[in-house]
Amino acid sequence: MTLLKLDIHAVRNIQQESFIPDSTINLFYGENGSGKSAILEAVFILGRAKSFRSAIIKPIINFTHDKLIISAQLAQTNNKTIQLGIQLDTKNFFCRINHKTTQKRSDLAYALPLQIIHPKSYELLDAGPQLRREFLDWGVFNNDRNFLLAWRNFKKALSQRNVLLKSKQLQYINVWDKELDYYGTIVDQYRQLYLSRFKPIFFSIFKEFFGHINVDIIISSGWDTSFEFQQVLINDLDKDLRYGFTHSGPHRADFNLFINNRLAKDFVSRGQLKLIVLSLKLAQMQLLFNENGISGCFLIDDFAAELDTLNRSKLLQYLSVMGCQVFITATEISEFGDLENIKKYKMFHVEHGKIKQA
Ligand SMILES: Nc1ncnc2c1ncn2[C@@H]1O[C@H](COP(=O)(O)OP(=O)(O)OP(=O)(O)O)[C@@H](O)[C@H]1O
Ligand SMILES: [Mg+2]
Numbered sequence: 001m002t003l004l005k006l007d008i009h010a011v012r013n014i015q016q017e018s019f020i021p022d023s024t025i026n027l028f029y030g031e032n033g034s035g036k037s038a039i040l041e042a043v044f045i046l047g048r049a050k051s052f053r054s055a056i057i058k059p060i061i062n063f064t065h066d067k068l069i070i071s072a073q074l075a076q077t078n079n080k081t082i083q084l085g086i087q088l089d090t091k092n093f094f095c096r097i098n099h100k101t102t103q104k105r106s107d108l109a110y111a112l113p114l115q116i117i118h119p120k121s122y123e124l125l126d127a128g129p130q131l132r133r134e135f136l137d138w139g140v141f142n143n144d145r146n147f148l149l150a151w152r153n154f155k156k157a158l159s160q161r162n163v164l165l166k167s168k169q170l171q172y173i174n175v176w177d178k179e180l181d182y183y184g185t186i187v188d189q190y191r192q193l194y195l196s197r198f199k200p201i202f203f204s205i206f207k208e209f210f211g212h213i214n215v216d217i218i219i220s221s222g223w224d225t226s227f228e229f230q231q232v233l234i235n236d237l238d239k240d241l242r243y244g245f246t247h248s249g250p251h252r253a254d255f256n257l258f259i260n261n262r263l264a265k266d267f268v269s270r271g272q273l274k275l276i277v278l279s280l281k282l283a284q285m286q287l288l289f290n291e292n293g294i295s296g297c298f299l300i301d302d303f304a305a306e307l308d309t310l311n312r313s314k315l316l317q318y319l320s321v322m323g324c325q326v327f328i329t330a331t332e333i334s335e336f337g338d339l340e341n342i343k344k345y346k347m348f349h350v351e352h353g354k355i356k357q358a
Helices: 036-047 105-111 129-143 148-168 173-210 229-235 237-243 270-292 311-321
Strands: 002-010 014-019 025-029 068-075 081-088 093-096 100-102 114-115 216-222 254-259 297-299 327-329 346-353 353-358
Touching: 002 036, 002 105, 014 036, 014 093, 014 353, 025 036, 025 311, 036 093, 036 114, 036 270, 036 297, 036 327, 081 105, 093 105, 105 129, 114 254, 114 270, 129 254, 129 270, 148 173, 148 237, 148 297, 173 270, 173 311, 173 353, 229 237, 237 270, 270 311, 270 346
Parallel strands: 025 327, 025 346, 114 297, 297 327
Antiparallel strands: 002 014, 002 068, 068 081, 081 093, 093 100, 216 254, 346 353
């Protein structure tokens, strides 16, 4: 997919801006506080119905407005053009796809698959497992649409079982154990299968940045897989009852990344951590394209942060041939490095919330 035209209304210091991005690389530069991250935030909100910077909507809406609106014309891989729009205020969420209203965030996410790299992206490997599960599930979700149903059914069974555990009503727990086992096993299988396809692509991208270093990703399913999931639920019942929640299952899944058999997050530098996260996210986009023929949108906020000149140039080169649409921000043009070898791009200057093609 490609964003053909983007309209942003009342996002941070952007009052009302429209622009026509390039189908490949788009570079935004401007002083601190000019509104560069706000542009990426707007694109992100259009695809995910949430920000990457704030858990709440209020600070994102321009101070002088009570709602924000972002809309875009989007070319899909089959050359069909669709109209995508989202309106958010502090309480409500309205989304329109081709003039039809939908309340499903997943519809937006399918229409505009996107990934972002920003100064805190290293947290994917550094912080708790929730982020890594979300990362993995984004890939599985886009790779196979049946995953969403299994995942939703699993979540439903999990919350029902937790209600029974809290209220100590054990007479129906078997019913939910069966559901949990059935859908939980499916969710786990989807993740395992996805990872087996993802790994070779990730390894080759990783090599571009790190050379021939031994790297591996090990997934843990969220339970002791030497037992069937249902057996683990039975074994854990006393503990689950005591604490009022289900301890084991795909909701506790995680993955670890090892370099030369050592846990990467324990010893690599911050910049290296960011490069690893970058490689992971690029690999997801590449896999989405290879297997589903969908080219997503890749956002990079604060290009220069923690990446040296050589790695920035490698990254830009990779992105220019990857085929997805890219939005990159930096404070100075020079931070984008040598653009000689980048065949196609558009440059925009951002100033006081205004976007002008440079
Ligand atoms: N709700 C809001 N209403 C109006 N202005 C806001 C709001 N939230 C933030 N701003 C302002 O919007 C401007 C743009 O912020 P943004 O984070 O996009 O800047 P930036 O160009 O990415 O800067 P930097 O280079 O420092 O990352 C800032 O000056 C900020 O103070
Ligand atoms: Mg910024």
